[in-house]
Amino acid sequence: MPEGHTLHGLARDLNAAFAGTTPEVTSPQGKFAEGAALLDGRKVLEASAWGKHLFVEFEADAWLHVHLGLIGNFSILLRAGEAVPPVQGQVRLRLLTDDHVADLRGPNLCAVVTPEHVEGVTARLGPDPLRPDPDSETAWKRVSRSNRSIAELLMDQSVVAGIGNVYRCELLYRHRVDPFRPGREIRRATWDAMWRDICDLMPLGLAAGQILTMPDQVEEAREALAAGDPVVPGERRYLVYRRAQEPCRVCGSTVRTKVVAGRNLFWCGRCQRRR
Template identity: 40%
Template sequence: MPEGHTLHRVACDHTKLFAGQRLAVSSPQGRFADGASWLTGRRLDRVEAVGKHIFYHWTPKQRRSPTGDPPKARGDILHLHLGLYGKFRLHHRKGADPWPEPRGAVRLRVVGDAAAFDLNGPNRCELLDAAGYQRAVERLGPDTLRDDADPDLAWRRIQRSKTSIGALLMNQEVIAGVGNIYRCETLHLLGIHPNRPGNQIKPEEFDALWDKLIELMRIGVKHNRIIIADPAEIGKPRSRMTRDERLRIYKKPTCPDCGGGIDAWTMAGRKVFACSNCQE
């Protein structure tokens, strides 16, 4: 499942490519045909990401009732969650060439003036009204990549929990957007073992954790990939690092700091990696 930096990068790119335009929306697969019909031809105002969720805000519209009753409000916010299998495919128009034929089961196709995107296999693809949007956002913890994030909310949830910090970081109601790689790598950088209970995390450790997640995930947005390693350690800029060089302990056999073996076990449904020598 993509981690939060991926969705923030998509939101940024799609804002630049599609916001302010009247877009053609369709559902080649057919499973989102009604929603696509409601959105097509309308102007997209903005795109935002919250954790691993992305929201497309269209200019509000009301459906007129053929019976003469008051018009029925419909959702004007498209909510997408990729889940394990969701994938965006971006297209750029070359001259007058037609858009490519849909590949696979395309749930959603959005076409703008000079770009288009297809969405395959999302976990969620639905329309929300303002109240539904608010409920969806309120279920999530603070997102380190958002200016409105409240770290105190995450701290309170961690401070009062006996659950391991490794499991808490995978709980999107604690901190939204963090996935398995950021969990493993950030805890290793800070010397915190994933098994340590949340209520044993010190305030200064939480502050360091929050700040490190902001730093690393912003790097992820900029480069559109997770990069943990320090360029000074690798001897090359982040843009030139290979996939193996970008990470420090995730799926690695030995610790880059002490040379000891990396432990691996399942926590919160995913395999976590840690160094028992360097992390307490």
């Protein structure tokens, strides 16, 4: 499932392509025909993201709410006045102007909603590290009062919005935290360090268009941003994610895996013993 940096990247790209325009809105697949008709002919005001939810505000208090789920994809292509590209695959929603076309395929959710609906969704979500001034205290309260494992809590979008399985595995490893430790046993200093780290890592992932957690890649990305240069995506490498039965990069122990909160958790039993 796409993690928070992907949705924020989509919001950024949708704004660049469609903000201030009045796109033709259709549903080539037909499943979103009524919703598309409601949005067609309305000006796009702003796209934004909160965690794994994407919102596109149109004029007259109409909002598009999208959740990509496991297989969803929202592609944005430069058209530049050329012929309308043919529809490929099952396109739930298409936004079309003379300059751009955006096709949404396979979302878990695609709906036209009210401002009150948007407020209700965001109120239920935890703080998003990619939004301005995320409230770390709210996240800490929900962690520190819970008997659930920290591995479960990090996947709970009401605790922190936008963290998915990759960031979960990598963040816990980077801080040597036992993934099965209950939230109430996590030390405040440990949580604060993890929070600062995820607030650093996710913007790098947004800039690169891919999750970066390897120390060398993280440092290169930081240097590029500091210099005002683009962050160039590189080889997809991880500390523990999808490395089951491979040696830990630090101690050489075998990386373990187990399904936790519906996804395969990866961790090192020797390195990750910290509270």
